[in-house]
């Protein structure tokens with residue numbers, strides 16, 4: 068099992084990353100109850116070896132990026148690869164509307180740079196493909212900003228194999244972020260295609276929003292490794308494919324440490340097989 072994933076000659080990251088979506092207020096809307104604590108969760112992740120952090124302008128909106136900016140400024144030599152996203156607008160708690168108008172995507176790239184305090188984005192993911200615009204228009208605008216040096220790599224989120232192939236005709240795609248975990252493997256075909264192409268597959272909801280932090284089979288196997296069920300769910304993802312980069316979200320520094328420690332667990336084949344049976 069590879070511990071790292073290589074994006075290019077300069078960017079190699081630990082496969083176990085962190086996602087910022089749990090940091091803003093309820094429904095991923097508004098500020099965290101404690102902004103200092105939110106930044107502290109991120110510095111804890113960095114201090115424990117995380118160097119791949121997923122965020123988005125739409126988380127808060129912007130609050131998650133501001134906490135990340137604060138954390139990065141506290142750890143100026145950390146060399147964290149930031150993966151952010153554009154293409155979702157927000158109307159209130161738990162409300163998300165895709166907007167792929169190229170002018171809007173361009174504005175959001177600029178606002179991500181500003182809110183994160185960065186001069187370029189290592190990985191910019193299109194959060195959703197907006198059916199009102201073509202893939203050429205949406206990915207094409209990101210490719211233009213790549214040529215301008217504002218974006219290093221382009222990724223996609225929640226796409227089919229066909230959409231991924233269509234986007235690859237417009238620009239090189241280095242990552243795809245789709246919902247995937249131990250009990251939700253609807254996008255197995257996308258994962259298999261990503262593996263063939265050495266595209267990073269970033270599973271969102273890696274813990275099924277917390278459902279995979281308990282359960283009989285997970286708890287039984289966790290006991291064998293003196294681990295927590297959440298760590299076993301993450302270890303399963305790491306073993307499933309070397310292109311998988313899990314980004315578990317948490318607002319709890321202790322959970323951050325626990326999740327990162329999951330990369331030390333090498334599941335035995337027999338346990339991996341037992342966990343495979345949990346797919347619904």
Ligand SMILES: NC(=O)c1ccc[n+]([C@@H]2O[C@H](COP(=O)([O-])OP(=O)(O)OC[C@H]3O[C@@H](n4cnc5c(N)ncnc54)[C@H](OP(=O)(O)O)[C@@H]3O)[C@@H](O)[C@H]2O)c1
Nearest residue numbers: 086087088271272273274275276277297315316317318322
């Ligand atoms: N591309 C997309 O469309 C998309 C959609 C959703 C999410 N994402 C990204 O994927 C990341 C992960 O998804 P997610 O955060 O929504 O869901 P998740 O990682 O599946 O689960 C997060 C939940 O698990 C709990 N948790 C985390 N670690 C734990 C541990 N060790 N023990 C017990 N509970 C634990 C958290 O609660 P506590 O805070 O109490 O730890 C939180 O309630 C997000 O942060 C975001 O970056 C992307």
